[in-house]
Amino acid sequence: MRIGGTIAIYTLSVAIFLVAWWGFTFVFPPIFLPSPLATTLKAVEITRTGELPWNIVMSLFRVLSGWALGAVVGSFLGVVMGRLPWVRALALPVLEYFRFVPPVTLVTLFIIWFGFGEESKIVLIFYTAVFIVVVNTMAGAASVREGAIRAARSLGATGTQVLFRVVVPETVPYMVTGLQLALSNAFMTIVAAEMLAAKSGVGFMIWDAQVYTKTERMFVAFVTLSLMGFCLDRSVHALSRRMFVHYRVV
């Protein structure tokens, strides 16, 4: 019932949007605003040639590999920082400053450091993700219920066992929040990075289309982006809910 309602609302909302889009195509010439139909046809065409799938795969590859690396390193660092007050005290100011450096601004620097290949983009995504995961995990690890730790210790758990059997499980909801935020940020960053410095990816498609005024391609890219982002976000939500049913993931 609820799910059916949600689907209906989503469909209706998209339908209204499409009709509005279509309506505006009568006002503006196709070079400004291609119609939904023209966009769809273009999408079919560049799917056939393999261009669109290839760009999607490249963007996904960069996002997911950088994000996964960031997730592993960020969770580890976050737990360490959350549990060791002096490490946290030293690291927090640095985190606070770096927070105001948008990852995209580092594209050029990372190209100087890591070359024009995939490494620089993956490092950029890693950087984007690790930050967000660290901040969230750290907050979680620092707020683990002292009573739960005491209970475990008095049941005979060693320091390491307390860490893996109490601190980490108690931190899971915060980690998951961090991972979700990191993924949507990673997604935005990679598109921007691909527009600036790549020869493939959905971001590159937009940049390429803009240079040659291939508006239809640009619109295909927009629709692809929104669908990709939506699907990624939903899958991560659904997956983490399913994987951590009893960890009080929100």
Place this chain on the structure above:
Amino acid sequence: MTEKVRLERVTKIFEDPRQGRETVALKDVSFGIEDRETVALLGPSGCGKTTILNIIAGFILPTEGKALIEGRPITKPGPERGVVFQEHFLFHWLTVEDNIAFALKVRGVSRKEFLPRAHEFVKRVGLTGFERHYPDELSGGMRQRVSIARVLINNPEILLMDEPFAALDAQTRLLMQEWLLKLWEEHQMSMLFITHDVDEAILMADRIFLMGVQPGRIIHELKVPLPRPRARTMLTSQAFMETKAGCLDLIAKESAKIFEHRG
């Protein structure tokens, strides 16, 4: 030596370095808990009951004085001292059976070995059928029984309980008290029972220490003349009433003193 636990002139001072303030949570507290004896700590909020439990549990160290378990100084928590908290502090990501088996798991006992033992304790605390449930799916009383089973599986020398039933409604509390008394008959261990409910203290304990505030200290010791095994029906017995009257008398006198003191 039959004493399980001994506190010798224990003083605990909490310092707040930011405000340069000191709280004398405990001042010169001395007492012992005999083998199989239940001692209740009864007193107003802030008199240091939890602080005493934390010291015996090994969570914190006394500022002055000595805390001993079977003659040895207490320096850290240990499985021979089972702690039951007011908030159960169960592991909500583990099932009932895995919560109860936690102590065995950290000792490296294999699942095949610990499951039957865990199930034995599930049964002992009356939760058969709930082995695979998660703490969030249980009632308050059931959660407290899980947290008691979780420490009982260690076969502790002493059970340290910090207002274990305070969060429960009156009916459930009475049932839990009866249940704990029955459990005690089976296990016969020593117990430190913290409460601010006079009836509960008398029903559960062999000796009651009345505590006072500022500084936190023991002001009176009371022997409970009720025989074992204890039962709910004793709540209305002559001996119970007399003990309660004496207890309330002492509490009233102490409160009056504080009242005058504060003017």
